[in-house]
Amino acid sequence: MYEWITITAYPWIKALHVIAVISWMAGMLYLPRLFVYHCEAELGSKQSETFKIMEGRLLKVIINPAMIVTWLAGIYLVWSGHWYTSGWFHAKLTLVLVLSGVHGFFSRWVKDFAADQNTRTKKFYRIINEIPTVLMIFIVLLVIVKPF
Numbered sequence: 001m002y003e004w005i006t007i008t009a010y011p012w013i014k015a016l017h018v019i020a021v022i023s024w025m026a027g028m029l030y031l032p033r034l035f036v037y038h039c040e041a042e043l044g045s046k047q048s049e050t051f052k053i054m055e056g057r058l059l060k061v062i063i064n065p066a067m068i069v070t071w072l073a074g075i076y077l078v079w080s081g082h083w084y085t086s087g088w089f090h091a092k093l094t095l096v097l098v099l100s101g102v103h104g105f106f107s108r109w110v111k112d113f114a115a116d117q118n119t120r121t122k123k124f125y126r127i128i129n130e131i132p133t134v135l136m137i138f139i140v141l142l143v144i145v146k147p148f
């Protein structure tokens, strides 16, 4: 019975994992774009205040909860599928930890903008914008192709 429940649950949890991954990535790809536009807005302008609200809500309502669900569902899949000994999983976990670190920086930068304390340039955010994309490509290749 217990085994039947875990086998049945697996694809459902995997679907939940992918849904959460899409939401997390949507936010991680869009937030640095907002930072680029925010750099162009004058301090104290209406536009700048609107960007603060957009960034804060995107982080709190989408990015943070989506990351938590991705992690919880992912940990369930690793445990249930006994993937912890697989090479691809170790590589994926490393990249996911880097992505989570990038998430940490993003949330600090949202706070910096909210306090009108941003010191970084538009160019900086434009370059940073590519990091989640590159990580996502390799994470997906690892988990789908499982090359090792």
Ligand code: HEM
Residues within 6 Å of the ligand: 014, 017, 018, 021, 025, 070, 071, 074, 075, 077, 078, 081, 083, 096, 099, 135, 136, 139, 140, 143, 144
């Ligand atoms: C947060 C930590 C994460 C853990 C612990 C984790 C772990 C896992 C595990 C064990 C599977 C099941 C693999 C299988 O059944 O073949 C899986 C599936 C998947 N993961 Fe993650 N994952 C995490 C984050 C991510 C991220 C950030 C992405 C994409 C950017 C991602 C993309 C996927 C995809 C697309 C699948 C479906 C693969 C398939 O159907 O074969 N995961 N994940």
